[in-house]
Amino acid sequence: MLTVASWNVNSIKARLDHLVRWCESARPDVLALQETKTVDANFPFDALSSLGYHAEISGQPSYNGVAVLSREVPLEVVTAIPGFADEQKRVLGVRLPQLFLLNLYVPNGSAVGSDKYAYKLAWLDALLAWLPELLAAHPRLLVVGDFNIAPDDRDVHDPAAWRDQILCSEPERSRLQQLLALGFKDTFRLFEAGDGCFSWWDYRAAGFRRNLGLRIDLCLASNSLASACHSSQIDREPRSWEKPSDHAPVVTCFEPAP
């Protein structure tokens, strides 16, 4: 079985002990990380190498930053959406023997109508323009990460309060639906149709204890890869540890390629 996980760690430096602890128990073959928040020179390669992981990274000071840990060394790496000039490090694609993994930290967008919101929509449009050719080149394509979009109201603890707000607005959701329509499945929804399953909980107001969350961390498998998907789950345990990331890891398992 091939286990692929995605986790917004909210600073790899602040979360290194959690990351190590979680990898030792969950033992993913591939782990996509978002919000590493560090320059490449300060990335903890040694600690992760001791766990048996190669690391590909694309980082910057303070903000954003993505990484992919894998047992096998990638055959190819991309760090940007072609043709979309962006100072912010939010994209890391790696070609592995079993699949092509695209790790994304989609812009948050701040507030509907803001400059950051316009950037988020333009970023998503550039992604949508790129994915058809990536899918054609790599039929076993897995797009994972912090999408900063709750796909529908089942993914929101209080849909009325969040209606038309950032992460839930119609322009964001319609872009996610366009992405899925290119030929992807939201793997979590292959196994769970109910509401109340979240991957992020606000640090404030005891959000986790009260399960006031959103499902914004996604694992989207191309249709041909989705047919080999055995499970997709959100692991809430590390969110309960002391000084946690506000996001939980999403863990998806696949039948190995023939």
Next chain:
DNA sequence: ATGGCCTGCAACGCAGGA
């Protein structure tokens, strides 16, 4: 209770997150 917390960077508060 219409706010609540956390991180990095620099610096003694800010930007940003979602």
